[in-house]
Amino acid sequence: MKPVSEIATFVKQAAKDAGFELAGIAPVAEFSELSRFPEWIAAGHAGEMQYLEKRDEAGNLKRASLRSAVPWARSVIVCTINYNTAHPYSTEVQDPDRGWISRYAWSNEDYHEAVLRRLRVVEDRLRKVTSETAALQTLCYVDTGPLVERVYAKYAGVGWIGKNTCILNQQMGSWLFLGVIICSLELTPDFPAPDRCGTCTRCIDACPTDALIAPYQLDSNRCISYLTIEKRGDIPEEIREGTGRHVFGCDICQDVCPWNRKAPSTRADEFQPRQGLVNPALEWLAQMTTEEFRDTFRGSPIRRTKRAGLRRNAVVAMGNSGNRRFAPVLEELAADEDPVVAEHAKWAVRKLASS
Numbered sequence: 564m565k566p567v568s569e570i571a572t573f574v575k576q577a578a579k580d581a582g583f584e585l586a587g588i589a590p591v592a593e594f595s596e597l598s599r600f601p602e603w604i605a606a607g608h609a610g611e612m613q614y615l616e617k618r619d620e621a622g623n624l625k626r627a628s629l630r631s632a633v634p635w636a637r638s639v640i641v642c643t644i645n646y647n648t649a650h651p652y653s654t655e656v657q658d659p660d661r662g663w664i665s666r667y668a669w670s671n672e673d674y675h676e677a678v679l680r681r682l683r684v685v686e687d688r689l690r691k692v693t694s695e696t697a698a699l700q701t702l703c704y705v706d707t708g709p710l711v712e713r714v715y716a717k718y719a720g721v722g723w724i725g726k727n728t729c730i731l732n733q734q735m736g737s738w739l740f741l742g743v744i745i746c747s748l749e750l751t752p753d754f755p756a757p758d759r760c761g762t763c764t765r766c767i768d769a770c771p772t773d774a775l776i777a778p779y780q781l782d783s784n785r786c787i788s789y790l791t792i793e794k795r796g797d798i799p800e801e802i803r804e805g806t807g808r809h810v811f812g813c814d815i816c817q818d819v820c821p822w823n824r825k826a827p828s829t830r831a832d833e834f835q836p837r838q839g840l841v842n843p844a845l846e847w848l849a850q851m852t853t854e855e856f857r858d859t860f861r862g863s864p865i866r867r868t869k870r871a872g873l874r875r876n877a878v879v880a881m882g883n884s885g886n887r888r889f890a891p892v893l894e895e896l897a898a899d900e901d902p903v904v905a906e907h908a909k910w911a912v913r914k915l916a917s918s
Contacts, residue, residue, distance in 0.1 A: 571751040574640055574689055581684040582831060583642040583742075584735060587719030587753040591629050591636045596714045596724070600627045603780075610783040612793055617709065625709035632709035633745055635700050638752070639710070640744040641719035642685065643730070644678060646670065646834040647738035647826050650841055652818035653809075654769075659884040661842040662877060665788065665812025666738065668864045669836035675864070677833040678705045678742040686744055693748065700747040705740070712741045720753035726778040727766035727816035733759060736826030737817050759822075766816035772805035775816065787813035791876045792868050796903055798879060803910060808880040810848055810873060811865050837863075845884065846892055848877035849904075874904050882911025885918045 571588045578586035601624055609615045617625045625632040629639070646667055653663045667674060682703040693699050702708065713730045716722055722732040722739070729737045760778075767775040774785035783789040787809050790798050798806065817823055829835075839859075851859070856870040865873065878896055881889040893915065896908035 567748060568751055570689070570692065570748065571753075573692055574685065574750070577685045577688040578640070578642045578681075580688075581642075581681040583644050583681060583685075585643040585721040585732060585739075586685075587641050587716075587721045588750045589639045589641055589715040589717075589719035590749075590752040591639060592718075593628060593630070594714055594718060596717070597627050597711060600624060600711060608780075608782045608784065610789055610793065611795065612783065612789070626711050629710050629745070633702065635747045636745045637749040638746045639715045639719065640685070640689075640746060640750070641712070641716045641721055642678075642682060642742045642744075643716070643721050643732070643735070643739040644681065644742075644831060644834075645735055645738055645827060645829045646674065646740055646831070647736065647823075647828055648834065648836055649828045650836065652823075653814045654818045656842055658842060659808070659886040660844060660846070660888075662808045662810035662845045662848060662880045663814070664810060664840050664843060664865065666814050666817075667740070668811055669840045670834040671837055671862075672833040673862055673864050674740050674834070675705045675707075676862075677831070678740050679703060682742045682744055689744070689746070698747065702745040703742070704745070705742045708743060708745065710743065710745070712743055715743060716741055718752070718755045720756050723756040723758045723760070724779060725766065725820065725822075726760050726764065727775060727820070728779060728781045729817060731759070731820070731822050732756075733822065734827075736823040737820060738823065738826055738829075763821065765819045765821065769815050769819040771807060771815065772802055787815070791872070795872070797906065798875070800910065803879050803907075804883060804914070806876075806879055807883050808845070810843070810845070810876040810880050811868055840865075845877050845881050846889065849874055849881060849892065849896060871901055871903060874899075874901065875907050878904060878908045878911045882907075882914035885915070887915050887918075890915055 575586040722730040725731040772785045899905040
């Protein structure tokens with residue numbers, strides 16, 4: 564077995580060999596950012612995302628302390644992969660007939676599976692190089708583990724937490740998927756990434772729903788990504804106009820970030836966009852059948868919002884478009900069998916009439 568002092572270097576090279584652009588090692592500690600997580604939950608900023616509120620037997624939030632959730636954890640290997648593609652940003656597209664799907668969901672494969680597949684390669688190489696350590700324990704996660712990934716990404720040195728709460732890297736920007744391997748070995752940690760946001764507040768100023776309530780603080784209840792993906796049922800009427808033509812997720816706070824001006828494009832084939840998902844036609848989405856939804860989004864993260872949520876989002880976007888050509892379709896959808904779609908379509912009809 565390699566000396567523990569050399570394993571961190573080995574793992575980072577294994578990550579690059581597996582297709583990750585960046586990799587680093589974070590210690591397992593009670594970071595200051597994690598101490599604020601319970602306050603964020605208590606304030607209701609997680610909205611309806613109850614999975615963020617999972618607790619251990621003692622009633623402590625699992626994501627607030629990895630030591631509590633995974634007692635044997637000693638290190639967290641953080642790997643990142645770029646998903647940016649050479650297409651215009653949402654702030655550069657103004658076609659009223661079309662909606663916006665977040666950049667990360669354009670791809671040919673659900674990023675959870677694509678990133679996890681690469682993590683397994685790194686995990687396997689780690690196990691082989693530490694084969695004499697029978698007690699080695701590891702866990703791989705892509706958005707599903709009992710930890711706040713961006714905090715460990717910061718302390719692994721792969722990027723800093725921006726004022727929009729996304730991980731930012733000086734060379735790569737913020738179009739990064741994060742994957743983590745929790746490890747029982749105490750590997751040599753990297754230095755935390757310094758914060759380079761400075762006095763810039765472009766992300767805060769650009770958010771149309773004021774979801775960034777302060778630098779580094781997000782209220783999910785006002786976030787377009789949350790509202791169009793996680794939120795079930797009605798979108799609060801007072802915030803619908805602010806969602807614009809977004810039908811799945813939102814990229815605005817990243818689109819306006821100066822660190823993304825020269826963000827490179829991905830080299831991974833899995834993250835190239837599917838035909839029709841960059842600026843999709845709103846009328847098509849709003850009238851999509853169950854079969855069409857299933858066939859179109861098989862293997863896509865867009866399945867998360869479900870057909871009902873995607874249609875709801877599409878009719879809100881049609882109302883926000885200012886395009887009165889949509890009025891006949893919306894009037895028909897106002898009698899839809901889905902009461903949520905019908906209610907939002909009625910709102911959209913009124914919105915177009917007043918625009």
